[in-house]
Amino acid sequence: MSEEGIIKKLMYVNRKAPYGTIYALESLEVVLIGAAFDQQVSLAFVDDGVYQLTRSQNTDGIGMKNFSPTYAALGDYDVRHIYVERESLEARGLTVEDLMPLTYEDEDDDWAEKESLRIVDSSELATLMGEQDVVLSF
């Protein structure tokens, strides 16, 4: 076994709305578990996946756990690249204002707080996906 691990580029692609199915929560759990393995991780939110990041989710009325605050903790797990497809937002009448702010602290820049969420268009996201070693779909 080699002492240094192999660092791979890993992208989680999220395409489902939260709560109606278990995909969104399962993806988040896998991301948090995977964060222990020092890989270069990014998340993409496409199609109905963009609903996972909406502000002010309140699940009191449906008797399920609101797991949306956990996305804000991703920065602490070194997940610094969160991409949201512009076309998916637009088709749903949503803008970046409707999404939670997501940030991380950059240890190379005196722990400055920086945005991890970025809105990208389809062509840019296609390029990013093409650069990955592994793409995991949820």
Add this chain to the structure above:
Amino acid sequence: MSLLHTVNKSPFERNSLESCLRLAEDGHAVLLIEDAAVAALDGTAHTETIKNATGRLSMYVLGPDLDARGLSRDRVIDGIEIVDYDRFVMLACEHDSVQSWL
């Protein structure tokens, strides 16, 4: 026969709502629940289709499903009534039967 149709899939992902609207008769009721709640929002790619349907169908959306997904009640299409679980039960009782579009 007066029917209550329930739809629980997002129109962006499945054609359940589209089929429901095509096959529901005038005067029937359609209730958007679970992931279908996203269809109730104004300004989406499906808004026009749903606005047209409000003219001939009674359209409802389950409020707690909007809240869970962070969808503001203020942005629901005019003509769609927001209901709670108690009203859901009432609607089911008031109609001759319930048809689920999964």
